[in-house]
Amino acid sequence: MPIPTGAVINAIGILLGAFIGLSWRKAPSLRTQLFFRNLIGALTFFLGLRLIYLSLSGTFLSCAKEAVIAFLSVVFGFWAGKLLRFQKMSNYLGRLSGAAIAAAQRNPEQKSSDAFNACAILFCAAPLGIIGAITDGLSGYFYFLAVKATMDALAMLGFVKIFDWPAALSALPVLVFFSVISLGAEFYVRPYLTVAELDSIGAAAGLVACLITIVIFEIRRVELANFLPALVVAPVLTKLWG
Secondary structure, three states, X not given: OOXXXXXXXXXXXXXXXXXXXXXXXXXXXXXXXXXXXXXHHHHHHHHHHHHHHHHOOOOHHXXXXXXXXXXXXXXXXXXXXXXXXXXXXXXXXXXHHHHHHHHHHHOHHHHHHHHHHHHHHHXXXXXXXXXXXXXXXXXXXXXXXXXXXXXXXXXXXXXXXXXXXXXXXXXHHHHHHHHHHHHHHHHHOHHHOOHHHHHHHHHHHHHHHHHHHHHHOOXXXXXXXXXXXXHHHHHHHHXXXX
């Protein structure tokens, strides 16, 4: 059973970021960090639009119908996520990671375990990663995880300055976690979905990815985790509307 491409790229990105961070004595300048942030935001937005474009097919009316379904999926998915408290769970994981970072700074003897926990939580809980793993498993669209690999590599430049090499060990849970999601989507979800339902998931995922750029560019705060159920709502709406 091959390991999903996106999960491998994400893990390699983390390891590469750790290697560069340990090799460089100076952290990247603020100008360099801003350049990469803008590049990542632009790539995420472009890949989101591209996935929407690839997911819409047929006549003008059918494309319009699919676009409406994708939009409604994101709206209903957000409220489903809010009811299920997805963002609250995401915030809790963020606080756990922050506590691990603080503990490592206070107690150097526990640095290895704290580094592993903090980085693994942050890298695995990212909504872009979950969306990327699902689209990789359903359609082979691994590009969101490739973008996330760049984000994680940049984050790792700073983490290795705090935690040293143990931070790089977080590449393993990232590889396992996103591989499980991708393989689960490929073998246990995709066979039971029609082409139209798969396309609706792709369009909804593209819309959510476009919303993620709002956070990347720091335009405003968005409860990104609450949008994840949109990928479940999309095929349901497609089946009901079809």
